[in-house]
Amino acid sequence: MRTIDGFRHSWLEAGDGEAVVVIHGIGSHARAFEAQAKALSERYTLFVWNLPGYGETEAFAQHRPTEYDYGDKLHAFLDGNFVERAHFVGHSLGAIVICAMLSSWRGRALSFTLLQPVRGFAHLDEARRADVQNSRVEELSNLGMVAFSRRRGPAVLGPEATPAMVRSHLAFMMQIPEAAYLQAWGMMCRTDLFKLVDVVSCPVQIICGGEDKVSAPAMCRDLACLLPCAEFTILPGVGHSAAIESPDRLAAELAAFIDHSAKDANR
Numbered sequence: 001m002r003t004i005d006g007f008r009h010s011w012l013e014a015g016d017g018e019a020v021v022v023i024h025g026i027g028s029h030a031r032a033f034e035a036q037a038k039a040l041s042e043r044y045t046l047f048v049w050n051l052p053g054y055g056e057t058e059a060f061a062q063h064r065p066t067e068y069d070y071g072d073k074l075h076a077f078l079d080g081n082f083v084e085r086a087h088f089v090g091h092s093l094g095a096i097v098i099c100a101m102l103s104s105w106r107g108r109a110l111s112f113t114l115l116q117p118v119r120g121f122a123h124l125d126e127a128r129r130a131d132v133q134n135s136r137v138e139e140l141s142n143l144g145m146v147a148f149s150r151r152r153g154p155a156v157l158g159p160e161a162t163p164a165m166v167r168s169h170l171a172f173m174m175q176i177p178e179a180a181y182l183q184a185w186g187m188m189c190r191t192d193l194f195k196l197v198d199v200v201s202c203p204v205q206i207i208c209g210g211e212d213k214v215s216a217p218a219m220c221r222d223l224a225c226l227l228p229c230a231e232f233t234i235l236p237g238v239g240h241s242a243a244i245e246s247p248d249r250l251a252a253e254l255a256a257f258i259d260h261s262a263k264d265a266n267r
Contacts (some may be wrong), residue, residue: 001056004080007073010056012048015041018110018262019083020254022048023074025092025118025240026184027153029172030055032243033091039251044087044258049077051097053180065183067191071100084108087258091115092215092240093188099196109202111261113254114230116208116215116240117223120191133189140178149173158211158239165244197226203261205231207253209238209245231257 001010012030014037022033030048037046052073053059060069074097078086087110090098095117102109121129140148153170154161161169204227208220217234224230233253235246242250 023094
């Protein structure tokens with residue numbers, strides 16, 4: 001944990017070598033990627049950053065941060081750690097944050113893995129979008145984060161998730177402050193990933209879970225059509241938390257793609 005430009009950041013860091021920057025999703029935490037950090041840290045320096053309000057990272061002062069506010073904090077974090085070029089992995093909402101950051105960091109990305117990316121809801125009509133946003137706000141406000149996590153957490157995992165995987169996922173989700181979750185949820189409701197990916201000019205892969213109800217394979221295929229050179233991988237039986245549900249397979253997929261991209265970049 002360190003304060004950079006007056007803002008407190010927390011993250012998981014491991015290894016030595018070219019930087020790999022991982023951003024977790026709305027219902028997760030940097031520590032959810034410990035297995036992948038351990039596997040990749042043999043060849044790379046892993047920075048798994050906690051979003052604003054998550055972990056020990058400072059929360060936003062503003063009530064309605066945009067995707068670019070999140071991207072600016074990520075940009076400041078990278079500058080504060082002297083990261084000039086990096087491979088990026090964005091899980092779920094993290095893919096949106098990285099795209100927003102790349103709007104001012106274009107050309108410095110060595111590769112980008114969109115891991116179970118969420119699209120956001122800005123493509124819906126105004127009434128439908130308001131219903132989606134308000135229903136989640138009402139549910140969380142009525143239940144509180146612990147009961148909300150117990151209701152929603154298991155539902156986003158795949159049918160092959162073990163009880164231990166469910167417990168691990170819930171443990172991370174229950175730690176999220178309600179205000180930080182709702183800020184991230186509001187940003188997601190006002191954003192459309194499909195309108196952000198034109199900033200991607202590096203090698204890219206899209207990984208989705210075969211049983212993911214949040215980031216459905218069909219949506220990921222549509223996204224791949226906007227990134228015609230993207231590698232596309234489906235992890236069978238996996239829901240929306242590949243880092244927990246299929247840690248070894250995910251680590252292998254990330255390592256193979258990043259290794260290949262690093263070799264091409266260094267030729």
